[in-house]
Amino acid sequence: MKIFLDNAANAITHPEIIKINNQLNLQINKYNNPHNNNSSDTSDKISQARHFILEECGFSTDTHYCIFTSGATGSCKLLSESIHKSITFNYLFDNHNSILGIAKCFNNNFVESFENYTHCSNGNNLVVFAYPAESNFNGKIYPLSLTKQGNIYTILDASKYLSTHPMKNLKDSNADFILFSIYKITGLPQGLGVLLIKKSAACLLDKKYFGGGTIHSIIPSTLDIVPRPFQEYYEDGTIPYMNIIIAHKALQFIQPLITSRMKETVILTNYLITNLIDLGYIVYSVWDNGSIVTFNHKTIGHKTIESLLESHGIRCRTGCFCNPGACQRAIGLSDKDLLFFRKSGKKCWDNTDTVTIEETNVSGITEKVTKHTGAVRLSVGLFTTMAETKRVIEVLHINNLPNKQTPIVTIYNKSPKLVKLFVYPVKSCNGIEITSSIIQSNGLRYDRMYAIIDSKGQLLTAKRFPQITKLKVVFNTRLAIVNRETGESIQINENFGVKINKWLTETLKLDCSLIYQSGETNFSNTSQYLLVNEQSMYDLNYRVIERYFRYQFLKPLAYLFSRWYWFIGYDRFRPNLVINSREYSEDSLESFKIKEHQFIKDMLCTRCNSTTIDNNTFARDPSFEPMTTLMGYRNNAGKVNFGVLYSCHNDKSSAVIETGTELHEMKFG
Numbered sequence: 001m002k003i004f005l006d007n008a009a010n011a012i013t014h015p016e017i018i019k020i021n022n023q024l025n026l027q028i029n030k031y032n033n034p035h036n037n038n039s040s041d042t043s044d045k046i047s048q049a050r051h052f053i054l055e056e057c058g059f060s061t062d063t064h065y066c067i068f069t070s071g072a073t074g075s076c077k078l079l080s081e082s083i084h085k086s087i088t089f090n091y092l093f094d095n096h097n098s099i100l101g102i103a104k105c106f107n108n109n110f111v112e113s114f115e116n117y118t119h120c121s122n123g124n125n126l127v128v129f130a131y132p133a134e135s136n137f138n139g140k141i142y143p144l145s146l147t148k149q150g151n152i153y154t155i156l157d158a159s160k161y162l163s164t165h166p167m168k169n170l171k172d173s174n175a176d177f178i179l180f181s182i183y184k185i186t187g188l189p190q191g192l193g194v195l196l197i198k199k200s201a202a203c204l205l206d207k208k209y210f211g212g213g214t215i216h217s218i219i220p221s222t223l224d225i226v227p228r229p230f231q232e233y234y235e236d237g238t239i240p241y242m243n244i245i246i247a248h249k250a251l252q253f254i255q256p257l258i259t260s261r262m263k264e265t266v267i268l269t270n271y272l273i274t275n276l277i278d279l280g281y282i283v284y285s286v287w288d289n290g291s292i293v294t295f296n297h298k299t300i301g302h303k304t305i306e307s308l309l310e311s312h313g314i315r316c317r318t319g320c321f322c323n324p325g326a327c328q329r330a331i332g333l334s335d336k337d338l339l340f341f342r343k344s345g346k347k348c349w350d351n352t353d354t355v356t357i358e359e360t361n362v363s364g365i366t367e368k369v370t371k372h373t374g375a376v377r378l379s380v381g382l383f384t385t386m387a388e389t390k391r392v393i394e395v396l397h398i399n400n401l402p403n404k405q406t407p408i409v410t411i412y413n414k415s416p417k418l419v420k421l422f423v424y425p426v427k428s429c430n431g432i433e434i435t436s437s438i439i440q441s442n443g444l445r446y447d448r449m450y451a452i453i454d455s456k457g458q459l460l461t462a463k464r465f466p467q468i469t470k471l472k473v474v475f476n477t478r479l480a481i482v483n484r485e486t487g488e489s490i491q492i493n494e495n496f497g498v499k500i501n502k503w504l505t506e507t508l509k510l511d512c513s514l515i516y517q518s519g520e521t522n523f524s525n526t527s528q529y530l531l532v533n534e535q536s537m538y539d540l541n542y543r544v545i546e547r548y549f550r551y552q553f554l555k556p557l558a559y560l561f562s563r564w565y566w567f568i569g570y571d572r573f574r575p576n577l578v579i580n581s582r583e584y585s586e587d588s589l590e591s592f593k594i595k596e597h598q599f600i601k602d603m604l605c606t607r608c609n610s611t612t613i614d615n616n617t618f619a620r621d622p623s624f625e626p627m628t629t630l631m632g633y634r635n636n637a638g639k640v641n642f643g644v645l646y647s648c649h650n651d652k653s654s655a656v657i658e659t660g661t662e663l664h665e666m667k668f669g
Contacts, residue, residue, distance in 0.1 A: 002313045002315070003313060003314045003315065003388045003391060003392065004315050004381070004384075005314060005315060005316050005378040005379060005380065005381075005384065005388070005392065006315050006316060006317045006377075006379055007163060007164075007291070007379045007380060007381025007382070007384065008136060008160055008163065008291075008292055008317070008321070008377065008379035009317060009379070010183060010184065010187065010189065011163055011183070011184055011185060011186065011187035011381055011382060012187055012381055012382070012383050013186070013187030013188060014187065014253070014254065014257070014382075014383070016253055017186055017187060017188060017250045017253060017254065020246060020249045020250055020253065021188055021246050021250070024242070024245060024246045024249065025242065025246070028242055031045070031241060031242060031245065033238050033241070034046055034213075034238070034239065034241050035212065035213030035238060042241050042245075045241070045244070045245045045248070046068075046239070046241060046244055046245070048248065049244050049245065049247065049248035050066040050231070052248055052251065052252065053066050053167070053194060053196075053251070054066050054196070056167040056168060056251070056255060057167050057168065057170040057171060057178070057196065058168055058170060058171020058172075059170075059171070059196065062199075063198060063199055064196050064197060064198055064199060065196070065197040065199060065202065065230055065231050065234075066194060066195075066196055066231065067194070067195040067196075067197065067231050067234050067235055068192065068193070068194060068195075068235055068239050068240075068244055069179075069192075069193040069194065069195050069235075070191050070192070070193060071181040071183075071191060071192065071193035072096075072098055072157065072159040072179050072180055072181040072184075072193050073098040073101075073181075073193075074193050075179035075193050075194070075195035076098040076099060076101055076102050076179065077098075077101070078195060078207075078234065079102055079155065079177060079179075079195070079205075080101065080102040080104075080105040080106075081105075081207065081208075081209070082205040082206060082207040082234070083102075083106070083128065083204050083205060083206075084126065084204055084205075084206055085105075085106065086125075086126060087106060087107075087125075087126040087127065087128050087153075087204065088106065088107050088108070088109065088125060088126070088127050088128070089102060089103050089105075089106035089107065089108040089109075089127075089128050089130070090108065090109045090110070090111055090127060090128065090129045090130070091103045091108065091109075091110055091111065091129070091130045091131070092110075092111050092114055092129075092130065092131040092132070092142075092325075093110055093111065093112050093325035093326065093328075093329060094114075094131070094132060094135050094137065094140065094323065094325055094326040094329075095130060095131065095132060095157065095323070095325060095326075096132065096136050096157060096159070096322055096323055097322040097323070097324065098157075098322075099130045099132075099155070099157055100324075100325075102130065102155075103130075106128075110325070111129070111131075112329075114131065114142060125151065126151045126153070126204065127150070127151060127152050127153070128152075128153045128154070128155060128204070129146075129152055129153070129154050129155070130154070130155035130156075130157065131154070131155075131156065131157070132156075132157040132158075132159075132160065132161070133156055133157065133158045133160070133161035133162075133165075133173075134158075134160045134161035134165075134290045134291075134292075135160070135290065135292070135323065135326055136159075136160045136292075136321055136322065136323045136326075137284070137292070137294060137320070137321055137323035137326035137327055137330065137375075137377075138284045138285045138286075138290075138292055138294045138326060138330060139160075139269065139285050139289050139290025139291055139292030139293070139294070139379075140285075140286070140289055140290060141161070141289050141290050144156065144169065144170065144172050144173035144175070145172050145173050145174045145175075146174065146175075148174070153176040153177070153201050153204060154174070154175045154176055154177070155175065155176070155177040155178075155179070156173055156175035156177070156178045156179070157179055157180075158170065158178055158179065158180040159179070159180045159181050159184050160184065160290070160292075161180075161290075162180050162184060162185050163184045163185060163291070163381065163382075164258065164261075164262065164265045164290070164291040164380070164381070164382065165258065165262060166255055166258050166259045166262070167185075167251075167255060168255075168259075170196075175198075176197070176198045176200070176201035176204075177195065177196070177197055177198070177201065178195070178196040179193065179194065179195045179196070180193065180194055181193045182194065182247045182250075182251070185251065185254060185258070186247060186250040186251065186254055188243075188246065188247070188250060190240065190243040190246070190247060191240065191243070192240060192243045192244065192247055195234075202230065205234075207233065207234060209236065210225060210227065210233065210236065211236035211237045212236060212237035212238055213228070213232075213237075213238070214227065214228055214232055214233045214234075214235065214236055214237070215227050215228060215233070216228055254382075257382060258382060261382050265291045265380045265381070265382070265384070266288060266289075266291070267386075268291075268380045268384055268385075268386060268389050269285070269289070269290070269291050269292070269293055269380050270287050270288065271386070271389050271390075271393075272293040272378055272380075272389050272392065272393070273285055273286070273287055273293055274287075275393040275397075276293065276295050276393070276396070279393070279396055279397060280298065281295045281296065281297060281298075281396075282295060282296045282297070282298060283295045284296075284330040284375060291379060291380040291381070292377060292378070292379045292380075293377070293378045293379075293380075294330070294375045294376065294377045294378075295375060295376055295378075296331075296372050296375050296376065299370075299635050300631055300635050300640075301353030301354045301372065301373075301639065302318040302319070302353045302372065302374050302375055302376045303318055303351050303353040304353070304627070304631060304639075304640060305318070305376050306318045306376060307608065307609035307612075307624075307627065308395070308396075308624055308627065308628070308631070309376075309392070309395065309396075310609070311609060311612060311620055311621075311622075311624040311627075312391075312395045312622075312624070314391070314392055314395065316376055316377060316378050317376075317377045317379070318353070318374055318375065318376050318377065319348065319349065319373075319374040319375075320348070320373075320374045320375070321377055322348075327374060327375065330375070331371065331372050331373075331374075331375065332371070333371060337355075337357060337371060340355070340357050341355055341373060346373060351608075352373055353372065353373055353374060354370050354371065354372055354373060354639065355370070355371055355373055356368050356369070356370045356371075357369055357370075357371060378392065415662050415663075416579050416580060416581035416585075416592075416662065416663040416666070417579065417580050417659075417660060417661065417662050417663065418577060418578070418579055418594055418657070418658075418659055418660070418661050418662075418663065419534055419578050419579065419580045419659055419660075420433060420534075420570070420575075420577075420578035420659060421433065421434045421435065421436070421437055421444070421576065421577065421578070421657070421658075421659055422434070422570065422574070422575060422576055422578070423437065423444050423445070423446045423447040423576065424447055424448055424473070424574060425446045425447070425448070425449055425450055425473045425475075425479055425492075426448075426450040426451065426452065426471065426473050426481065426514070427448045427450065427451040427452070427459065427461070427523040428451075428452070428459075428460060428461045428462045428465075428468050428469075429452075429468060429469070429471040429472065429473050429481065430469060430471065430472040430473065430484075430571060430615060431473065431571070431574065432446075432473055432474065432475055435658060435659050436656060436657065436658035436659070437656075437657055437658075438655050438656055438657075439597055439648055439655040439656075439657055440655070442521050442522045442524075442528065443522055443524060443528035443529060443576070443648075444528075444529075444576055444657075446475075446479070447522060447524075447576060448517075448522040448523040448524050449516065449517055449522055449523070450492065450514055450515065450516055450517070450523070451514075451515055451517070451523040452468065452504060452508075452512050452513070452514055452515075453512060453513060453515055454510065454511065454512050455511040455512070459523070460508075460510075460512060461610065462610045462613050463608060463609065463610035463613075465508070465510065466613045466618055466619055466620060467508055467509070467510075467618050468508065469613055469615045469618050470483060470484050470485050470507070470508075470618045471483065471484070471507070471508075472484050474489070478491050478492070478493050479491070479492040479493065480492060481500075481503075481504075483507050485618075488507075490503045492514070500514050501513040501514060526602065526603070526645055527602040527603070527645035527646060527647055528576075528646070528647050528648060529576045529577055529599065529645065529646045529647070529648060530573070530574065530575045530576050530577070530605060530643055530644075530645055530646075531575060531576070531577040531578070531579060531586060531599075531643060531644050531645075531646055532570065532573050532575035532577070532578050532579075532586075532642070532643045533578070533579055533580070533581055533583060533584065533585065533586045533643075534578055534579065534580045534581075535580060535581060535582060535583040536583045536584050536586065536642070537566065537568070537570070538562060538563065538566075538583070539583045539584070540568060540626060540629065540630070540642070541562040541565075541566045541567055541568055542558060542559050542562035543629045543632075543633065544562075544567050544568055544625055544626060544629045545558040545561055545562050545567065546558040546559075547628075547629065567625065568625060568626045569615075571615045572611045572612075572613075572615070572626060573605075573607075573611060573642060573643055575643060577599075577646075579663060581663075585668075586643070586644050587604065587641075587644065588668045588669050589601065589644065589666060589667075589668055589669075590667045590668060590669040591665075591666070591667045592663045592664070592665060592666040592667070593663065593664050593665045593666075594657055594661050594662075594663060594664075595656075595657065595661060597648055597655075597657060598648065598649050598665075599646040599647070599648050599649075600646060600647055600648075600649060601644055601645070601646055601669075602645045602646060602647055603644075603645050604636065604639075604641040604643075604644055604645070605641060605642060605643040605644060605645050606639045606640065606641055607627065607630060607640045607641065607642050607643075609624075609627060611626055611627060611630075611642075612624050612625065612626070612627050626642075627640060630642055
């Protein structure tokens with residue numbers, strides 16, 4: 001079952017609205033450009049759409065203008081270009097980036113607390129205060145109408161609010177400018193928005209640019225113009241008239257449904273909040289407010305939670321959702337923290353979900369603190385059901401993520417040895433187990449010397465394309481790639497080029513090609529060598545199996561079973577070196593030697609959901625193992641670690657490494 005809980009980003013499109021869209025698009029030749037003299041039908045339809053929107057919002061053509069834009073962001077851009085530069089722009093911290101973009105164009109002040117908006121008054125100077133009707137970050141609902149003092153004008157961002165609240169609610173608003181995107185309401189990605197302007201506030205606007213048919217006449221030498229009526233003058237060029245006609249019909253259909261479902265969305269939101277708190281999550285949303293539930297695990301990063309939910313077919317969103325101020329305040333980040341994140345290379349949309357920083361506490365002691373960089377957002381929509389919200393809680397409950405578990409301690413007195421070697425000639429394809437290899441400047445010989453790229457030149461990885469695991473590399477006299485489903489194979493050396501690219505494209509059902517990396521580097525992500533401990537693998541498999549033994553007296557059976565059979569094999573982790581030592585002793589192994597070859601630790605290996613791809617089915621493991629188990633006891637500052645990455649520093653003439661060799665000169669940190 002696929003569950004969509006990212007309704008704050010875009011609404012699910014009702015089948016009837018899809019039908020409306022398709023039917024009207026078939027009539028596209030019936031309508032002309034509204035700037036055409038013979039386009040009375042088009043102009044009438046646009047006029048009807050304006051009247052409907054104004055009336056639905058509780059306004060009229062006597063009090064307000066209705067301007068069509070490219071979306072809420074387009075409305076913000078129009079205001080930033082048109083409002084007199086003499087005004088002071090005040091903005092609530094809990095605003096979308098599009099509103100912050102307006103602030104960049106003026107003398108500005110941020111208002112951290114909504115209760116302080118009345119302090120925006122600046123004598124006789126003009127002041128504009130912008131705020132959302134509903135927070136895009138945590139669903140907080142703000143008053144639609146404000147008590148104004150002095151020369152204060154207000155901008156209300158109603159985009160998120162109108163996705164689950166009827167437009168008729170806006171009749172209670174006294175905002176001077178109201179903006180929203182229509183796709184948030186209808187689910188049709190038309191690139192269409194609305195800017196409602198109170199006629200008494202139009203004096204704040206002084207639009208310079210004009211384009212297309214927005215003017216009646218012009219003298220080019222002097223640029224003296226006669227503009228069209230206000231609404232048409234502020235709509236540059238030809239407006240998307242077919243989208244407006246379609247949006248009119250779609251809004252007529254969807255508004256009664258939004259009204260009837262409004263209470264249900266609150267019930268579902270409250271259900272999620274209550275149960276997430278019961279499960280021990282940090283929840284930033286509050287009861288009886290909007291339709292957004294934002295939360296974090298106490299220690300595990302939001303990207304890991306997203307991967308867990310995605311593996312069960314649950315679509316959410318993570319990060320700060322283009323609401324940096326609300327995110328910053330909720331998580332407890334200072335401006336200094338944000339600057340540190342930036343210097344560390346943190347960017348919006350990346351996978352860095354926790355960052356460790358140094359802080360000085362009240363006692364003057366400096367300590368390392370791990371902080372979240374974003375959160376998980378579940379946004380309830382018009383068609384979300386109770387069964388779907390229950391499924392979310394069920395997944396998070398079954399995959400309980402405690403902060404810490406005590407590791408299993410076994411008696412192990414053997415000298416650590418290198419017990420297995422693996423190379424992966426083609427990146428992300430299944431590897432080859434070998435007994436000896438030659439150490440080169442870029443790692444083991446043949447390791448990740450080839451990679452497969454798509455038509456855009458991006459590397460194909462198992463994380464993005466699980467089907468790549470059906471490809472197994474073998475070596476007899478030459479390297480070859482085998483399709484594990486069909487048994488078909490192709491040699492690499494003789495067919496490097498068009499033939500092998502055609503074979504790969506047909507096998508993977510994806511336009512792709514094989515590339516080769518020569519010289520001192522290979523296609524490794526970070527370090528040359530990934531080391532995994534055999535005893536740690538035994539312990540992991542015991543924990544995976546133990547989850548399915550309900551009764552305590554059966555736990556010993558799980559231990560015995562894990563000594564005989566592994567649910568999770570080495571292929572999930574793709575190590576180069578496998579040693580046999582006390583479980584998890586590798587975590588603190590800073591350096592060691594195998595023969596004369598010295599290996600120095602680079603970092604613990606952070607794991608992602610690529611480990612959940614079952615190399616037998618070439619698809620995601622439905623139980624999200626081993627990440628489900630690892631998140632319970634291998635969580636380190638929000639990252640799931642298993643295995644260690646090393647570099648090898650070798651200055652000897654012999655460069656052979658082989659299994660069965662003992663590790664020596666081991667240094668632990």
